[in-house]
Amino acid sequence: MKENQLASYHGIVSLLVGLLVIAVAGFGFFIGGVQGQAPAIGIGSLLMLTLAAFSxxxxxxxxxxxxAVLSLFGKYVGTVKEQGLRWNNPFYGKKKVSLRVRNFESGKLKVNDLDGSPIEIAAVVVWGxxxxxxxxYNVDDYESFVHIQSEAALRAMATSYPYDQHEDGKIALRSHADEIxxxxxxxxxxxLAEAGVRVIEARISHLxxxxxIAQAMLQRQQASAIIAARTRIVEGAVSMVEMALGELxxxxxxxxxxxRRAAMVSNLLVVLCGERGTQPVVNAGSIY
Incomplete structure (x- = not known):
């Protein structure tokens, strides 16, 4: 089933012609039928009045x-997209379809990511x-179809990626928004290809x-951050100790x-890697 453009007639002109015919037919029916001067004219005017009103x-x-999707006794005839008041065969059934861009936010879905961790995820879908x-004609209710299939696609996508990036170059839900x-x-x-719908954009709105498991994962993230920070501090401290010994x-x-070199290295590392400020002890020499 593909869309077929159908020509339509200007509705204002059709309305004026119909009203004019009704007025003439009404006058003829009044003269010929009500007053009885010309019964034949009255009958003809009544038929014309009925047809004009039906048109x-x-x-x-x-x-x-x-x-406007038009059908004739269940058979698809064509689609009219001209704006304004239009006219077509009165026997045509007419169903209006909005072509405007629409969006909706899915509910928060609870799914398991690639690592098996339960997560909550939701998305905003822009479509038309x-x-x-x-x-x-291809789906029963295209709006409901869009909502249900979007949530199904979101579930399938969420199970294909981990929540966090554990390895370099690996796509994760939290760190690769554009790719996701x-x-x-x-x-x-x-x-949604068979429903005549184009998806303009879909993005995660909640993750x-x-x-x-939120508290446990928070502790895991904090531990990873502490390890990364300590690794950076140790690398910097070793470089500074090496530079100090080289300059001396x-x-x-x-x-x-x-x-003494080992003692100096130990002291410098304690000073540089310690979480708190160190308290130096000054050796003033011996009185003996």
Whole structure:
């Protein structure tokens, strides 16, 4: 089922012609039928009045970014997209379909990510109808179809990625928003292809660990952050100690034997890697 453009007639002109015919037919029926001067004219005027009134049922209105899907006794005839008041065969059934861009936010879904951790996830989907015939005839209720299939695609996508990035170059839900949004958009579009719907954008609007593991995962993230920070501090401290020893040897400031060198390295590392400020002890020499 594909959309087929159908020509329509200007509704204002059709309305004026119909009203004019009704007025003439009404006058003829009054003269010929009510007053009895010409019964034949009265009968003809009555038939003309009935047909003119029935023809006005062919009028319908199409708003901007809206389409009217027309059918004749259950058979699809075509789609009209011209704006304003239009007229077609009064026997045509008419169903209005909005072509405007719409969006909705899915509910918070509880799913397991690639690592098996329970998470809560929700997404915002921006979509619009591009084929009115497919939207009306290929699915029963295209709006409900979009919502349900979007949530199904979101569930499928969430199980394909981990929540956090544990390895370099690996895509994760929290750290790769653009890649996840692109995958989610493609996943939803694939499911809605037969419904005449185009998915413009789909992005995650809510992402969090499930309440039962949120505290444990927070501690894990804090531990990872502490380890990363300590690793950076140790690397910097070792570089500074190495530079200090090199400069002392280069400038012949002091000659250190291995035992004193080890003690100096230990003291410098304590000062540089300690969480709190150190309290130096000054050696003033001996009185003996």
């Amino acid at each position: 006005l049922a062919g009028l319908y209105m199409v708003e901007p970014n809206q389409a 109808v591009v084929d009115s015939a497919e939207a009306v 949004a692109k995958h989610l958009t493609e996943e939803i579009q694939e499911r 969090a660990y499930a309440p039962e 040897s280069k400038r012949n400031v002091v000659e250190l034997d291995p035992e």
